[in-house]
Amino acid sequence: MQNGCMIDPRLTTLRVFARTGTVGATAELTGYSPSAVSAQLRELQRVLGMQLLTKDGRGVRLTATGRFLVTGSDALMTEWERLRAAALQAGDQVQSHFGLGGFSTAAAQLLAPLAAALRTSRPQVEVQVLEANPDRCFDLLVAERIDLAVIVAMQSQTYVEEDPRFEQTTLLNDPLDVILPSDHRLASRATVTLEELATEPWITEAPGSTYHSLFTAAFTAVGVTPRIAHEAVEWETQIAFVGAGMGVGLLPRLAPLGSTENVTRLRISGQGQPSRRIVAAVRKGSISSPLIKESLGILQRRAKRILTERLEDEV
Amino acid sequence: MQNGCMIDPRLTTLRVFARTGTVGATAELTGYSPSAVSAQLRELQRVLGMQLLTKDGRGVRLTATGRFLVTGSDALMTEWERLRAAALQAGDQVQSHFGLGGFSTAAAQLLAPLAAALRTSRPQVEVQVLEANPDRCFDLLVAERIDLAVIVAMQSQTYVEEDPRFEQTTLLNDPLDVILPSDHRLASRATVTLEELATEPWITEAPGSTYHSLFTAAFTAVGVTPRIAHEAVEWETQIAFVGAGMGVGLLPRLAPLGSTENVTRLRISGQGQPSRRIVAAVRKGSISSPLIKESLGILQRRAKRILTERLEDEV
DNA sequence: TCGATCATGCACCCATTCTGCATCATTATC
DNA sequence: GATAATGATGCAGAATGGGTGCATGATCGA
Missing domain, CATH: 3.40.190.10 (Periplasmic binding protein-like II)
Structure with a gap:
C-alpha cells in the first residue's frame, strides 16, 4: 500500500475484503483500523454510486456488483503493474520500497540472503521481509504489503496457476x-x-x-x-x-x-x-519489474548453491 | 475529476499536462491552481521513483519516461472505464455526476434538451453542461471534467478514430x-x-x-x-x-x-x-455505461426530430 | 440470558494538499 | 540591452480528508 499505487487504495481494500470476508481481518491485513476500513468501503460505494455490500448476519457480504467489481479489477491491477514495471525498466529506475514474504525456511534460507544482497546492490531501496505462511503471503500480495512471496507449491488454498491476480516462477x-x-x-x-x-x-x-x-x-x-x-x-x-x-x-x-x-x-x-517445489509468486504484470527480475535471479542462484553445497558442508 | 475515479488523480493531471504542455494550462483545465499542479507532479515523481519532467527553457517538458507513462496509461484508463461501465450496468446503477460538453449549436440544440430529459428520467444525477470548442472538449474529456462531448467531425486537431483515449459514435x-x-x-x-x-x-x-x-x-x-x-x-x-x-x-x-x-x-x-457529420465522443471504454448509452439514444432521437421537423416548423 | 464477535457511528486529531502570494528564470519587445 | 511578459515553483496558512480509539448496536453461539 505504501508503494507507488496509482489505483485508489480503497479499491485494494475492497479486494482484500473480498479475500477475507470480514472488515476486521481486512483491517488487520491492510494495517488500517476496522472503522477506517468500514469508512473506506462506505465512501467507495458513494463515489462509485454502486451498492457493493449488504448486511449479512452480524457481518457484511459482497453484492453481485461488488463481486463483479473485484473480479474485473484484476485486469486493472495487472495493467498497472505491467505499466509500472515497463516504465521503471524504460527509465532504469526501481521502486523505493520492496516487500518480501515467505514461510519460515524460505525466509531464513532465501529471503534473508536476498535482502542482504539487495542492501548492497540497491542501497536506496528499503527492503522489508515478512515471515508468513503461504495463504497469508497471498493476502499480503493482494494488500500490496509485499511484492514477492516465496512459497511451497500446492501448499495453499490459492491455485496460483489459474488465479488472474498472480503469476509464479519455479525457484527450485x-x-x-x-x-x-x-x-x-x-x-x-x-x-x-x-x-x-x-x-x-x-x-x-x-x-x-x-x-x-x-x-x-x-x-x-x-x-x-x-x-x-x-x-x-x-x-x-x-x-x-x-x-x-x-x-x-x-x-x-x-x-x-x-x-x-x-x-x-x-x-x-x-x-x-x-x-x-518452491516457487516465487508476484502480482500479475509485475514480473518484468527490474527489482523483481533481479531478485528472482539472486534467489535462484542462492537456491542452487544451497542444494549443491549443503550435503558436502554438513557431512 | 469529481467522478468516481479509481486512478490516482495525479496521473490524470500528468495526462492533461501531456496534452497542454504547460503547468498553467493544466491548472486551468483541471480546476487546480498552478502551484497545486506543480506539487502534484513533483509528488508523483517521488512516489513512483521516476523522473517524469525536465526543465525546458522557462517551462517544463516530459521526459521519455514521462511520455512512456502517459502513453501506457491510456490502456489503464480504458480498462477502468470499461470496468466501471460494466459494473454500473451489472448493478443497474448510474454515476452521480455527469458532465457534457459541446460546441455552441450542439450545446443549445442537443445538450440542453438532453440535460432536461435526464433531469426527469434520472433525478439523482447531477448534470453539468459546458459549452466548448471541439479541441477543448477533448481536453475536458481527458481531464475527466466531462464524460461526453458532441463535436463536428474533422473539426479538431485530435484524430478521434486513431486516438486510443477516445471512441465515438455518429449522431447525425x-x-x-x-x-x-x-x-x-x-x-x-x-x-x-x-x-x-x-x-x-x-x-x-x-x-x-x-x-x-x-x-x-x-x-x-x-x-x-x-x-x-x-x-x-x-x-x-x-x-x-x-x-x-x-x-x-x-x-x-x-x-x-x-x-x-x-x-x-x-x-x-x-x-x-x-x-x-456530428459525432459524440467519450473516453474509451465508457461507451457501454448505462448513462452514456441512454444519452446517446436521446441525442439521436432528438437529432432526428430536429432534422425532419425544422423545415416544416420554420416555413 | 450472557458473552463473544463484527460492523459502525462519533469525537477528535493529524496529515495531506490546496490556495494565494512572492520569487526566480527565461523569453520577447522596444 | 533594459523592461515587460510568461511560466514554474517555493512558502505560509488554511481547510479538507481521512485516520484512530472508544462506545454502541446487532447477531450468533452457549
Whole structure:
C-alpha cells in the first residue's frame, strides 16, 4: 500500500475484503483500523454510486456488483503493474520500497540472503521481509504489503496457476533427504533408498500437516508403508529426536541441520525421489519489474548453491 | 475529476499536462491552481521513483519516461472505464455526476434538451453542461471534467478514430440548407441546387474558419465558384444579413433561424448535398455505461426530430 | 440470558494538499 | 540591452480528508 499505487487504495481494500470476508481481518491485513476500513468501503460505494455490500448476519457480504467489481479489477491491477514495471525498466529506475514474504525456511534460507544482497546492490531501496505462511503471503500480495512471496507449491488454498491476480516462477525443486543417527548402520552410505528404510521407526509431522502428506506421498510412490514412531511439529524437534536415536526422518534439503550433533543427512536414491517445489509468486504484470527480475535471479542462484553445497558442508 | 475515479488523480493531471504542455494550462483545465499542479507532479515523481519532467527553457517538458507513462496509461484508463461501465450496468446503477460538453449549436440544440430529459428520467444525477470548442472538449474529456462531448467531425486537431483515449459514435449528418430572403425569386421553391444560386452574392464565415472550408467544399463538389459578398462570424449576423437582402447563405439544419423575419430556409437538391457529420465522443471504454448509452439514444432521437421537423416548423 | 464477535457511528486529531502570494528564470519587445 | 511578459515553483496558512480509539448496536453461539 505504501508503494507507488496509482489505483485508489480503497479499491485494494475492497479486494482484500473480498479475500477475507470480514472488515476486521481486512483491517488487520491492510494495517488500517476496522472503522477506517468500514469508512473506506462506505465512501467507495458513494463515489462509485454502486451498492457493493449488504448486511449479512452480524457481518457484511459482497453484492453481485461488488463481486463483479473485484473480479474485473484484476485486469486493472495487472495493467498497472505491467505499466509500472515497463516504465521503471524504460527509465532504469526501481521502486523505493520492496516487500518480501515467505514461510519460515524460505525466509531464513532465501529471503534473508536476498535482502542482504539487495542492501548492497540497491542501497536506496528499503527492503522489508515478512515471515508468513503461504495463504497469508497471498493476502499480503493482494494488500500490496509485499511484492514477492516465496512459497511451497500446492501448499495453499490459492491455485496460483489459474488465479488472474498472480503469476509464479519455479525457484527450485527442493528434494527430501533422509536424516538418521550418525551411528546408524546406513549412515556411512552415500545414498539410500526408501525401501531400505522401510522397517525403520520414522519420525514425522502430525497427520494433517502439509509435510505429513508429502511424507506419505513419498512412500506411496515406492509402495512401502513406513512405521511411524514419533511425531514432531518443528524440524528442530524432529532433528533432535533423530539425534537421540529414536528413529529416522525426512528433511527438505533447504532446511539446515543446524548445530545438531549425531545426525547425518543422506541423499535418497532409487525411484520416486520425493521433493517439494518452491516457487516465487508476484502480482500479475509485475514480473518484468527490474527489482523483481533481479531478485528472482539472486534467489535462484542462492537456491542452487544451497542444494549443491549443503550435503558436502554438513557431512 | 469529481467522478468516481479509481486512478490516482495525479496521473490524470500528468495526462492533461501531456496534452497542454504547460503547468498553467493544466491548472486551468483541471480546476487546480498552478502551484497545486506543480506539487502534484513533483509528488508523483517521488512516489513512483521516476523522473517524469525536465526543465525546458522557462517551462517544463516530459521526459521519455514521462511520455512512456502517459502513453501506457491510456490502456489503464480504458480498462477502468470499461470496468466501471460494466459494473454500473451489472448493478443497474448510474454515476452521480455527469458532465457534457459541446460546441455552441450542439450545446443549445442537443445538450440542453438532453440535460432536461435526464433531469426527469434520472433525478439523482447531477448534470453539468459546458459549452466548448471541439479541441477543448477533448481536453475536458481527458481531464475527466466531462464524460461526453458532441463535436463536428474533422473539426479538431485530435484524430478521434486513431486516438486510443477516445471512441465515438455518429449522431447525425447535419445537412446544410440554403437561407435566402423571403422575397427572393427562389424562396417559394421546395428545393434548390447550388448551381442555381451560383451567381448570387454569398454571405459566409471568414476564410480559415472551419465553416468556410465546409462552404468552399460544397461548391467545389459541384464545380461552381460562388461570389462571396460579405463575411460574418456568428450565424445570427449571417442570418440578419440575409434578412436584409444582402445575399444568400448556407446554414446547418441544426442551427435554428430563431425569430428572424424575412428569411427562408430551403433544402438543397441535386448532386453534392453538403453536410457536416456530428459525432459524440467519450473516453474509451465508457461507451457501454448505462448513462452514456441512454444519452446517446436521446441525442439521436432528438437529432432526428430536429432534422425532419425544422423545415416544416420554420416555413 | 450472557458473552463473544463484527460492523459502525462519533469525537477528535493529524496529515495531506490546496490556495494565494512572492520569487526566480527565461523569453520577447522596444 | 533594459523592461515587460510568461511560466514554474517555493512558502505560509488554511481547510479538507481521512485516520484512530472508544462506545454502541446487532447477531450468533452457549
